[in-house]
Amino acid sequence: MSGQERFDRLRLIRSPRIGPVSYRQLLARFGSAAEALRAIPMLAARGGGQARVADAAAIEREIAATRAIGARYLLMGDADYPALLAEMEGAPPALIVRGDAAIAGRPCIAMVGARNASGAACRFARILAQQLGDRGAVVVSGLARGIDTEAHRGSIDSGTIGVIASGIDIGFPPENAVLQEDVAQRGLLVTEHPPGTQPLARHFPARNRIIAGLALGTVVVEAAPKSGSLITARLATEAGREVMAVPGSPLDPRAQGCNLLIREGATLVQNADDILEAVGGLDPRMVRQGSFDFIGQHVSSDVADTDRAAVIALLGPVAVAVDEIIRLSGLSPAIVQTVLLELELAGGLERQAGGRVSFVS
Missing domain, CATH: 1.10.10.10 (Winged helix-like DNA-binding domain superfamily/Winged helix DNA-binding domain)
Known part of the structure; x- marks a missing residue:
């Protein structure tokens, strides 16, 4: 991929109303990002509206800002773009990363749970993450408070991936700024947003799809019904990945989401061996394939x-x-x-x- 094509592809995905599906369709139809950019106003007119493309100068500023903070781009089609994520429908065409992208090629397990998790659940998540790391797995989580934090802490020595809902230069929540930098230095920090992007509420479900997409399976340690963790589990299910849950007391509302997942068919897990056994039996043909060519x-x-x-x-x-x-x-x-x-x-x-x-x- 030439430097100009990379620039044009970034400009394409940064253009208003262009999402992962329309991005793929446009590239497949027109053959290059430059031709797709030229065609957007015509296609929008056929749909009864108007559209514009991202300003080239704005993309140049974004690229400069990304380089200035020591980050780089992974575009879909790059050799080091995470292969499992690329198979997921709606995978982001452009990622911004800091750290070692190669660890995304190792077996990855997503671990998510409540922000207001109980002390027992936090301790269990940390131990579970450490056990997974000792067995060669990489733990993926979202650097949120509670379970996410402990998942990263437990796996920081063996390999961890943090996916954030903001620009890669924004530490959120503030108390995890040091942990986020540690993940970037010793593991891999991932976002799909340009530098300077604030962590808005609408960004978190999109972040969750990346967490689910990077992993062979998602384990929920503690979660209330209708929580973001259950959104991640649903996205994993839709992608054909394994969904696992740690059971909890029916007296604790924070365990109701996990117990509900188990009742609906999620694999009950109590230790790292249970998790690795569950994903080890995953037939690759059951994983939903990416739809770049299909679309x-x-x-x-x-x-x-x-x-x-x-x-x-x-x-x-x-x-x-x-x-x-x-x-x-x-x-x-x-x-x-x-x-x-x-x-x-x-x-x-x-x-x-x-x-x-x-x-x-």
Whole structure:
């Protein structure tokens, strides 16, 4: 990949309304990021709106800021882009990292849990992470308070990956700034956001998909129902990865999420051997494969007005699976994906987890 193509790809993913799916579709259809950037206004116009591309000068400033703090980019397609993450639908086209990217190529286990975790759960998470590291696994977590913190502390000597929801130069939460720097120095620190990005609430579910995507499986140590940890577990399930949970007392609300996961089919684990046994039996064919080439085959250059209207008629404020739109419309995947791409670039379509789409509310 030439330096100019790398620059253009970063500019493409930084352009408004371009997400991982539309990024892949555009590259597959037009062959290069430069051609995709030129085509965006035309495609948005077909979708009934307007679109602009990221300013080249802004991308130059971002690259300079990234280099100034000792970080670098991993673009999808690079040899050291994490292979398991690349297989995940919605994988970020561009990562910014500090540390040793090679450790992402070792067997990785995600460990997540409550921010307000109990003392017993924190101690257990730290010991469990240390046991995993002693057995050659890399622990992935989100550098949050509670379970995440202890997971990193337990695995810092053997290999740990911290995924953050801010720019790589922003320490969050503040009390973990030293730990975050330690992870960057001795392990791997990962984000998809440009330097200076603050950790907004909407960034955390996106961060969770990276945590799940980097790992063979996700283990939840302690979590309440409807917590961010359960979001990570759901994303792991959707990606075909193993989901595991540590059981807890039914009297503790912080254990209800784990107990619920086990009741719904998650693997009950009590030690590192249980975890490694669970992921060791994972058939690689069960892991959802990345859709870079697959999506590209489903983009068409021409769509009839009647076909476009048929797809739009099936959309609404409630999310519907793209496969269902294809089935109900009777149209080819190429035509349906093209209409959805045009609507997304025009600002009228929102993509959601699980390959679902809806009109922007």
